[in-house]
Amino acid sequence: MKLAGSWTEQECIETEDKFPGMVDLIRNKEVRKMAVSAQDVEKKEQWWWAAEKNRSQRLDYLRKAVWKKGAVGGSYLPGIKIDLSRPLLFTESWNENPGDPTMLRKAKALAHVWDNTPIFIIDNARLVGYLGSAPHTLMWHQEGLFITNEEIYNDPTVVPEPEEESLQIMGDICDYWADKTALGKVMELASPEDAVKFMSGFIAWGVPSSALTYSTKQYDWWLRGFNYIIEQIDRNIAVAEEEMNGTPSPEILGHYDRVRNWQAMKLILEAGIRWARRYARLARIVAEKFETDPGRKEELIQIAETCERVPAEPPRNLQESLQFDHFIQILARYEAGEGAWPSRPDYWHFPYYDQDVNQTGRLTKEEATELVGEFMIRCYEVGIYYISFMREGMQGITGTFVWTIGGVKPDGSDACNELTEVLCQAARLVRVANPTLSFRYHSKVPDSTLREVFECIRQGLGYPNIRHDPVLIANMMHWHKHPIEEARTWVNQACMSPCPTTKHGCQPFRMASATIITCKAMEYALNDGFDPVAQMQMGPHTGDARNFKTFDELYDAWYIQIKYLMNLMVRFVNLSRVKDPEFYGRPFLSATYERAVEQGTDACNPEGERGNCWTTFFGWVENGDSLAAVKKLVFEEKKYTMSQLVDAMANNWDGNEEMRLDFVKSPKWGNDDDSVDAVHVKAMRDVAKHAMIMQDPTGNPWPPLPEMVSANISYSNKIGALPNGRRLGDPLYDGGVSPGTGLDKKGPTAVLRSVAKLDHITDGRAFLLNQRLSPTQLQGEKGYQLWRNYIKTWFDLSIDHVQFNMVDNESLRAAQKDPEKYSELIVRVAGYSAHFVDISRKTQDHIIQRTIQELG
Amino acid sequence: MKCDKCNFEGDKTKFRYLYNVQIDESISYRECPNCHTYVQCDELAEEKGLKK
Numbered sequence: 066m067k068l069a070g071s072w073t074e075q076e077c078i079e080t081e082d083k084f085p086g087m088v089d090l091i092r093n094k095e096v097r098k099m100a101v102s103a104q105d106v107e108k109k110e111q112w113w114w115a116a117e118k119n120r121s122q123r124l125d126y127l128r129k130a131v132w133k134k135g136a137v138g139g140s141y142l143p144g145i146k147i148d149l150s151r152p153l154l155f156t157e158s159w160n161e162n163p164g165d166p167t168m169l170r171k172a173k174a175l176a177h178v179w180d181n182t183p184i185f186i187i188d189n190a191r192l193v194g195y196l197g198s199a200p201h202t203l204m205w206h207q208e209g210l211f212i213t214n215e216e217i218y219n220d221p222t223v224v225p226e227p228e229e230e231s232l233q234i235m236g237d238i239c240d241y242w243a244d245k246t247a248l249g250k251v252m253e254l255a256s257p258e259d260a261v262k263f264m265s266g267f268i269a270w271g272v273p274s275s276a277l278t279y280s281t282k283q284y285d286w287w288l289r290g291f292n293y294i295i296e297q298i299d300r301n302i303a304v305a306e307e308e309m310n311g312t313p314s315p316e317i318l319g320h321y322d323r324v325r326n327w328q329a330m331k332l333i334l335e336a337g338i339r340w341a342r343r344y345a346r347l348a349r350i351v352a353e354k355f356e357t358d359p360g361r362k363e364e365l366i367q368i369a370e371t372c373e374r375v376p377a378e379p380p381r382n383l384q385e386s387l388q389f390d391h392f393i394q395i396l397a398r399y400e401a402g403e404g405a406w407p408s409r410p411d412y413w414h415f416p417y418y419d420q421d422v423n424q425t426g427r428l429t430k431e432e433a434t435e436l437v438g439e440f441m442i443r444c445y446e447v448g449i450y451y452i453s454f455m456r457e458g459m460q461g462i463t464g465t466f467v468w469t470i471g472g473v474k475p476d477g478s479d480a481c482n483e484l485t486e487v488l489c490q491a492a493r494l495v496r497v498a499n500p501t502l503s504f505r506y507h508s509k510v511p512d513s514t515l516r517e518v519f520e521c522i523r524q525g526l527g528y529p530n531i532r533h534d535p536v537l538i539a540n541m542m543h544w545h546k547h548p549i550e551e552a553r554t555w556v557n558q559a560c561m562s563p564c565p566t567t568k569h570g571c572q573p574f575r576m577a578s579a580t581i582i583t584c585k586a587m588e589y590a591l592n593d594g595f596d597p598v599a600q601m602q603m604g605p606h607t608g609d610a611r612n613f614k615t616f617d618e619l620y621d622a623w624y625i626q627i628k629y630l631m632n633l634m635v636r637f638v639n640l641s642r643v644k645d646p647e648f649y650g651r652p653f654l655s656a657t658y659e660r661a662v663e664q665g666t667d668a669c670n671p672e673g674e675r676g677n678c679w680t681t682f683f684g685w686v687e688n689g690d691s692l693a694a695v696k697k698l699v700f701e702e703k704k705y706t707m708s709q710l711v712d713a714m715a716n717n718w719d720g721n722e723e724m725r726l727d728f729v730k731s732p733k734w735g736n737d738d739d740s741v742d743a744v745h746v747k748a749m750r751d752v753a754k755h756a757m758i759m760q761d762p763t764g765n766p767w768p769p770l771p772e773m774v775s776a777n778i779s780y781s782n783k784i785g786a787l788p789n790g791r792r793l794g795d796p797l798y799d800g801g802v803s804p805g806t807g808l809d810k811k812g813p814t815a816v817l818r819s820v821a822k823l824d825h826i827t828d829g830r831a832f833l834l835n836q837r838l839s840p841t842q843l844q845g846e847k848g849y850q851l852w853r854n855y856i857k858t859w860f861d862l863s864i865d866h867v868q869f870n871m872v873d874n875e876s877l878r879a880a881q882k883d884p885e886k887y888s889e890l891i892v893r894v895a896g897y898s899a900h901f902v903d904i905s906r907k908t909q910d911h912i913i914q915r916t917i918q919e920l921g
Numbered sequence: 922m923k924c925d926k927c928n929f930e931g932d933k934t935k936f937r938y939l940y941n942v943q944i945d946e947s948i949s950y951r952e953c954p955n956c957h958t959y960v961q962c963d964e965l966a967e968e969k970g971l972k973k
Binding site: 717720729781795796806807 | 939965
């Protein structure tokens with residue numbers, strides 16, 4: 066790979082033609098890179114420049130070659146376009162097979178896509194497999210959501226060239242699927258009231274369909290290779306067909322559907338193998354006919370050998386195992402809009418890493434680190450077209466891709482290994498906002514591993530987040546009765562919720578739609594169920610709040626409202642789940658689930674699954690803070706009346722700034738104040754009580770999970786004034802059980818003490834906690850020891866989660882003024898990280914407002 | 922209220938409320954109707970000024 070400084074004149078001209086200004090930009094960066102050392106920029110804690118200097122030329126190239134697909138300001142960046150290849154090919158095949166059941170029809174359609182969609186290999190890459198027919202494209206699952214189809218058609222920024230022809234194609238696709246989308250079919254079945262309220266955009270976030278979903282991957286099943294699974298399927302079909310030709314009985318009636326499901330699974334696995342081998346052929350063609358560099362030729366042959374091997378057969382080395390993993394994620398994303406990336410790379414790939422690096426010497430540690438860095442970049446470049454509320458709720462990223470590392474093995478022993486540390490090192494080199502890492506912490510974590518984790522946080526990545534392994538294992542056993550050995554296999558299903566990766570533990574259908582904007586319950590309690598922003602009756606009538614004489618009356622009204630919202634969400638999602646095999650279909654996911662292959666059912670069929678649902682609670686802490694403020698100022702001190710409060714809310718606090726400040730300054734969560742914390746704990750426990758009786762299709766409960774993504778900003782104009790002191794338009798708190806932004810005044814230990822008053826096993830699924838630390842305080846060995854002691858305190862208090870921003874306000878404000886100079890600055894937003902310059906001004910200001918905690 | 926950037930002057934209600942700078946302080950951002958820049962507003966001071 067040549068530096069721009071040594072390009073020929075012709076190469077410069079060609080590059081300049083395509084990308085005006087690029088040649089000088091690259092040359093200037095190269096000069097800067099050479100002039101200033103890595104140590105210089107590390108001293109100044111300019112980690113993003115240090116990463117550029119420390120990483121290899123290959124990683125630097127691959128990192129910069131990525132087309133950023135996270136939305137900025139709600140819109141995709143210039144140059145990002147919809148991929149029309151999948152919708153066209155899929156629809157073509159779908160049209161030709163009208164008599165097939167959904168699974169089979171879907172399998173044929175996907176096979177047609179994989180056999181015919183254009184493929185490519187990025188220069189210098191060693192891992193292949195891309196979502197889309199070109200690097201700058203977004204996937205469109207046109208059979209899933211009619212609302213997405215409408216948005217895509219009306220989004221001029223993503224229409225590919227030639228525009229007129231593309232618009233015609235897009236219009237035809239939208240017309241064809243208008244009455245066929247999975248979401249449309251669910252809406253027809255749901256009660257009109259549920260459907261309207263759910264889709265109103267005021268109480269829920271997400272859509273109930275596999276078109277936009279998260280699914281755990283069962284690594285121990287598919288790592289055996291697709292050919293192994295096909296053998297199992299063939300065996301199952303043979304047994305079923307024999308019985309179908311035998312003595313009639315009710316038991317054999319199910320075989321007729323099962324056989325077709327198995328046929329679909331076999332068809333899709335064979336298509337997956339063919340697709341991978343297309344990459345093998347392409348790599349060989351490029352190597353033999355076009356590549357002149359002998360080193361690169363060899364790499365291309367290696368790519369070919371890898372893709373000829375996986376996913377058909379089990380991997381034999383690290384490149385094959387990483388490639389296989391990546392193929393699974395990409396193929397699953399061709400099938401459905403996977404918004405998360407549940408993964409445990411250090412656990413599943415370590416045997417191959419260990420063999421290559423420590424036993425055979427096939428790779429040096431540096432080469433393996435580089436490969437792992439590329440593995441992360443391959444994840445980073447994935448993009449699906451998201452509907453606007455999803456883009457606004459997840460600014461700057463393409464999904465909450467959280468890779469889980471550390472933890473314990475099924476036998477309870479420590480699972481941290483060399484690859485755990487390599488992942489942290491690679492993360493610091495490539496500095497991607499996705500994937501992020503989530504570290505499963507327990508008391509026997511090696512110091513060397515913890516130091517690597519700390520170094521990532523100290524260098525401002527905002528990850529890994531830290532998870533309390535024993536608490537979360539107990540949590541899964543409590544809520545969903547997973548046996549302990551299975552619970553120990555857990556990964557983050559999305560950004561927070563733990564899920565086993567086992568045959569009966571894997572969760573195939575979890576999307577953001579059971580997400581409730583919970584502070585609406587406070588609004589509705591104060592307005593007799595009426596939504597003053599949406600201007601419609603949303604919740605049940607719970608009485609005119611002006612007439613409430615006691616705090617209990619207010620609390621009871623609030624409780625009725627929150628239960629109503631929980632019930633509505635879960636009803637809708639349960640319906641969508643059981644209908645998903647018929648309305649959407651997941652033949653590929655099903656083939657990669659041992660349970661589905663054994664049963665001959667779609668993976669989303671709940672039969673045999675132990676369940677792992679949860680309701681995400683956006684805007685949770687506002688409830689407790691508001692209730693506590695009213696309790697104190699209205700019912701205890703009697704400084705204000707309920708009428709005054711309700712009127713002030715109705716006027717958005719206008720003309721009542723002193724009153725608003727009284728309500729703001731009333732004791733708040735996060736300060737270890739029992740008067741307010743007791744209200745929070747009661748609210749959480751009462752909600753958990755109701756969660757335990759709400760059932761998913763497996764009969765299991767739906768525990769609550771407070772967190773936020775960046776919906777605290779996108780919902781700020783949909784939630785009216787609240788008694789915690791906010792106005793319509795103000796950002797909500799940054800989520801989970803984090804104290805209100807800037808309202809944690811008593812230091813980090815007080816925050817932990819408040820949060821520890823919740824029972825992190827029985828009060829909910831998981832509880833997001835954002836904390837911001839001082840980069841100057843945490844320098845050097847002393848800084849590490851301070852942080853380590855903090856983590857020990859956090860662990861001893863049995864808190865399940867904590868994540869950190871470690872960046873000073875000066876850098877953030879400088880980035881606001883000069884975004885180009887700080888394009889690689891990363892911040893922890895909520896359950897994810899993003900590049901600071903990719904998030905809105907309001908979100909940036911909100912992060913700046915977060916209290917910087919001093920430890921020790 | 923007056924915009925520092927374009928000198929537009931008018932009643933607070935003409936400047937659209939955006940969001941608070943810090944929830945426990947009375948400073949907010951409002952939008953200048955003329956040049957659309959962010960203008961800081963002391964909500965408490967403005968209210969006291971009106972009440973006078």
